[in-house]
Amino acid sequence: MKNESENNSSLSLEEIFEQRIANDEKIEPKDWMPEKYRKTHIRQISQHAHSEIVGMLPEGNWITRAPSLRRKVALLAKVQDEAGHGLYLYSACETLGVSREELYEQLHSGKAKYSSIFNYPTITWADMGAIGWLVDGAAIINQVPLCNTSYGPYARAMVRVCKEESFHQRQGFEIMLTLCKGTEVQKQMAQDALNRWWWPALMMLGPTDDVSVHTEQSMKWKLKRKTNDELRQQFIDQTVPQADILGLTIPDPDLKWNEKTGHYDFGEINWDEFWQVVKGHGPCNKERMDARVGAWERGTWVRDAAMAYAEKQQNRKENAAKAV
Amino acid sequence: MKTNLYNYILELGDNCLIAGQRLGELCGHGPSLETDIACTNISLDLFGQTRSYFQYAADVKGDNATEDSIAFLRYEQQYKNVLLVEQPNRDFAYTVARQYLFDVFHLLLLEKLQFSQDMTLSAIAKKSIKEVSYHVRFSGDWIKRLGDGTDESHEKMQAAINDLWTYTNELFEVTEAAKSLIDDGIAIDAATLKESYYEKVSALLEEATLTIPESKYFQKGGKSGVHTEHLGYLLADMQYMQRAYPNMTW
Numbered sequence: 001m002k003n004e005s006e007n008n009s010s011l012s013l014e015e016i017f018e019q020r021i022a023n024d025e026k027i028e029p030k031d032w033m034p035e036k037y038r039k040t041h042i043r044q045i046s047q048h049a050h051s052e053i054v055g056m057l058p059e060g061n062w063i064t065r066a067p068s069l070r071r072k073v074a075l076l077a078k079v080q081d082e083a084g085h086g087l088y089l090y091s092a093c094e095t096l097g098v099s100r101e102e103l104y105e106q107l108h109s110g111k112a113k114y115s116s117i118f119n120y121p122t123i124t125w126a127d128m129g130a131i132g133w134l135v136d137g138a139a140i141i142n143q144v145p146l147c148n149t150s151y152g153p154y155a156r157a158m159v160r161v162c163k164e165e166s167f168h169q170r171q172g173f174e175i176m177l178t179l180c181k182g183t184e185v186q187k188q189m190a191q192d193a194l195n196r197w198w199w200p201a202l203m204m205l206g207p208t209d210d211v212s213v214h215t216e217q218s219m220k221w222k223l224k225r226k227t228n229d230e231l232r233q234q235f236i237d238q239t240v241p242q243a244d245i246l247g248l249t250i251p252d253p254d255l256k257w258n259e260k261t262g263h264y265d266f267g268e269i270n271w272d273e274f275w276q277v278v279k280g281h282g283p284c285n286k287e288r289m290d291a292r293v294g295a296w297e298r299g300t301w302v303r304d305a306a307m308a309y310a311e312k313q314q315n316r317k318e319n320a321a322k323a324v
Numbered sequence: 325m326k327t328n329l330y331n332y333i334l335e336l337g338d339n340c341l342i343a344g345q346r347l348g349e350l351c352g353h354g355p356s357l358e359t360d361i362a363c364t365n366i367s368l369d370l371f372g373q374t375r376s377y378f379q380y381a382a383d384v385k386g387d388n389a390t391e392d393s394i395a396f397l398r399y400e401q402q403y404k405n406v407l408l409v410e411q412p413n414r415d416f417a418y419t420v421a422r423q424y425l426f427d428v429f430h431l432l433l434l435e436k437l438q439f440s441q442d443m444t445l446s447a448i449a450k451k452s453i454k455e456v457s458y459h460v461r462f463s464g465d466w467i468k469r470l471g472d473g474t475d476e477s478h479e480k481m482q483a484a485i486n487d488l489w490t491y492t493n494e495l496f497e498v499t500e501a502a503k504s505l506i507d508d509g510i511a512i513d514a515a516t517l518k519e520s521y522y523e524k525v526s527a528l529l530e531e532a533t534l535t536i537p538e539s540k541y542f543q544k545g546g547k548s549g550v551h552t553e554h555l556g557y558l559l560a561d562m563q564y565m566q567r568a569y570p571n572m573t574w
Contacts, residue, residue: 056351056352073368298355302416312472
């Protein structure tokens with residue numbers, strides 16, 4: 001039998017890489033990686049970062065109108081967490097040799113995507129509850145497995161992201177619970193929010209397995225541990241009992257418990273709507289992009305000023321050092 | 325009810341409430357992710373302080389008052405914030421200038437309020453000082469960056485300072501409520517902060533290569549409930565839920 005180093009020397013870089021992934025070793029920024037691995041990770045991590053940033057907008061929409069000081073403070077803290085998640089994820093992405101400016105450019109030009117869910121409008125206060133409960137809930141299902149993904153910087157960012165997301169989800173459920181225990185008007189507001197967010201939340205788990213183009217490769221690299229359909233089923237199975245606790249009705253006449261499978265059966269997702277939103281024609285795609293691009297363009301003079309100031313300070317320091 | 329104490333607490337709390345509300349509008353719309361985080365962070369601090377003041381005000385008022393009835397159910401003339409903090413976010417220079425001109429005052433005030441004979445006010449001040457020291461550093465640094473940045477940013481920063489300067493003098497106005505509490509060591513005589521305020525602000529503006537406005541004409545009225553036209557819109561937005569769905573728990 002060959003010893004391990006001899007064994008390795010006969011392997012290609014690619015084979016060593018695959019072996020490390022199979023052994024659950026983390027890949028770090030300076031390690032060799034296939035170009036496709038690098039590109040896939042840039043795509044996924046940056047989409048994730050963009051989603052956090054665009055996701056600030058639908059919730060930010062209710063900061064000035066939050067109905068109590070306690071809720072206002074919690075919402076501000078949540079949105080701030082999301083901005084923080086965006087920062088870690090951009091940093092993780094930068095370790096793959098792409099700059100934050102390039103990533104912004106991809107978002108602003110429409111080349112890079114962000115989660116389709118943030119193209120839906122937040123119409124009432126109950127939407128803050130539904131987003132926390134359903135959207136963060138679906139996000140957690142997607143993201144928890146990423147805490148063990150093969151790329152080290154992404155996995156480490158996700159540990160912190162997931163902790164905060166579970167906290168947000170509980171907060172969202174609590175908003176729903178308060179509404180459902182409240183007046184008839186409040187309960188109706190909660191039901192209406194569930195009606196509008198249920199299907200979009202299911203769509204967050206991605207297209208069905210038979211059409212998902214990245215699944216196979218992502219499973220191999222441990223970017224994914226379960227398929228989209230498996231994750232969706234897990235989300236539904238865990239969320240239906242929560243809706244029961246709230247006393248709300250899930251807007252799906254085909255939803256019912258299946259004794260045989262031990263899962264809930266559910267109705268057909270409207271994939272035409274999903275693709276319409278993904279392709280940029282959802283209810284708020286244009287507003288969301290206008291807001292991001294607008295903020296970036298209006299902020300140009302501010303960023304330029306910060307750069308100019310930093311340069312002046314640097315020059316002053318150098319001149320002072322020369323004078324000594 | 326101790327009316328003067330109640331009114332004085334509102335005077336302190338309303339500045340935090342309205343300044344926090346203005347910063348909250350910016351979420352997701354700032355020039356960079358870092359400034360977005362900082363502005364929501366400051367907004368969050370200010371709302372935290374608001375809650376402390378209003379919980380105390382609710383105790384003093386009795387009558388089933390809560391922090392939320394005090395925050396959301398007063399009429400425009402009953403808000404006692406200074407005119408400065410209700411000024412809109414016209415651009416990032418205005419936001420930073422409004423914040424800095426308020427933060428310097430806020431910190432000077434809290435540094436005295438922490439020794440108030442009123443133990444609750446003293447405790448709130450002690451907790452808030454840490455936060456407000458951070459706010460002054462953030463807004464002061466941005467005044468320098470924008471003032472001493474590019475020609476364009478210099479011009480914008482100067483315009484914002486010039487426009488907002490007219491609201492600075494009101495900070496030092498002493499209300500009847502405050503007057504009645506100063507001798508007992510409960511309220512702070514804001515007039516005594518004036519000199520060090522203008523010294524500090526002038527020094528920083530100079531460092532930022534900005535000109536200290538010469539205007540001797542000032543606006544006031546906020547502390548007695550006579551506000552600018554901006555406040556009505558801000559309140560319509562802020563109070564919407566409590567007005568549209570009264571007497572509910574959220």
